[in-house]
Amino acid sequence: MAVNCAAGGGAVGSLPCGDCGPCRRIAAGSHPDVLVLEPAGKEFRIDQVRELCRELALKPYEGRHRVALIAGAERLNPHAANALLKVLEEPPERTLIVLTAPQAADLLPTIVSRCRQLRFKPIAARHLAAILERAHGVPAAEAEAVADTAGGSVTRALAMLRxxxxxxxxxxxxxxxxxxxxxxxxxxxxxxxxxxxxxxxxxxxxxxxxxxxxxxxxxxxxxxxxxxxxxxxxxxxxxxxxxxxxxxxxxxxxxxxxxxxxxxxxxxxxxxxxxxxxxxxxxxxxxxxxxxxxxxxxx
Ligand SMILES: [Zn+2]
Missing domain, CATH: 1.20.272 (Zinc Finger, Delta Prime; domain 3)
Incomplete structure (x- = not known):
């Protein structure tokens, strides 16, 4: 959101407004330049990773930046991880590739050495409630109740709603x-x-x-x-x-x-x-x- 927000200007360190078109589409999971890859079953399949690499070779549709989120990268098996190495080493222009995992030790060292490590903190319950309300149209009382139980995770909150x-x-x-x-x-x-x-x-x-x-x-x-x-x-x-x-x-x-x-x-x-x-x-x-x-x- 921060790099594609129409209000924030995309400056380093600027926060997304959460309210503009791109922010809303990203929160709703419908922004064409934000690709989320989740494992098909227990592991990522190698063809999922190859498909992602093919997509990343194309230009972004509307965003200033394209973002690929590989959620649960600890479930990349060695073949899928190796297929990802090249794009991690030379990512296309204006492309951010984010891999999430409980800890770096869950990933192959060859993957970790090509990434910068960031710690993602849980989102405060009131911010999470606001995201659910604004981007997902959840009624206020429900949004607060889900946010209180979701442990600061948008993914978990959305799964709870589903x-x-x-x-x-x-x-x-x-x-x-x-x-x-x-x-x-x-x-x-x-x-x-x-x-x-x-x-x-x-x-x-x-x-x-x-x-x-x-x-x-x-x-x-x-x-x-x-x-x-x-x-x-x-x-x-x-x-x-x-x-x-x-x-x-x-x-x-x-x-x-x-x-x-x-x-x-x-x-x-x-x-x-x-x-x-x-x-x-x-x-x-x-x-x-x-x-x-x-x-x-x-x-
Ligand atoms: Zn925005």
């Missing part, structure tokens, strides 16, 4: 207050409905964390909540659940994160977490001044 995350999030946020203090069966059914993939389980943990944080903040009267669109429901739950629900839920979440990182099955992780949330919501308050116990147990 996979219907806003809808899943709404459903989970409606379900969580019922789950806390509810019957165990409810917890098991909820786990069964969301836990197909590890990445989805991670997103669910992120969402539960934001909900628990909001509950704790709401109980203390803090106005700034992450899930602002369900502020009323969160305030209601904060008033109803035992005073020590949030710290107990937080401990359960940390256990769940450790278990997911240790490769325990996502569904088993979520079942245990939701059962703990159900139990924590039905315990008599230990210290919650003003908290109302919904379960009717003598407290």
């Amino acid at each position: 996979q219907g995350w806003p809808e899943k999030r709404r459903r989970l946020l409606a379900e969580l207050p019922e789950l806390a203090g509810g019957p165990p069966l409810r917890a098991l059914l909820l786990a069964a409905s969301v836990s197909r993939a590890r990445s989805e389980a991670e997103e669910v943990l992120g969402l539960v964390a934001s909900w628990v944080r909001d509950l704790a903040f709401a109980a203390e009267g803090v106005a700034h909540l992450v899930n602002r669109d369900v502020r009323g429901e969160i305030a209601e739950a904060a008033g109803r659940l035992p005073g020590d629900f949030a710290p107990r839920a937080w401990e359960a979440l940390q256990r769940a994160e450790r278990r997911l990182a240790a490769n325990v099955q996502p569904r088993a992780v979520l079942e245990a977490l939701f059962l703990e949330l159900a139990a924590a919501g039905s315990l008599p308050a230990r210290s919650g001044a003003g908290a109302v116990n919904p379960s009717g147990n003598p407290g």
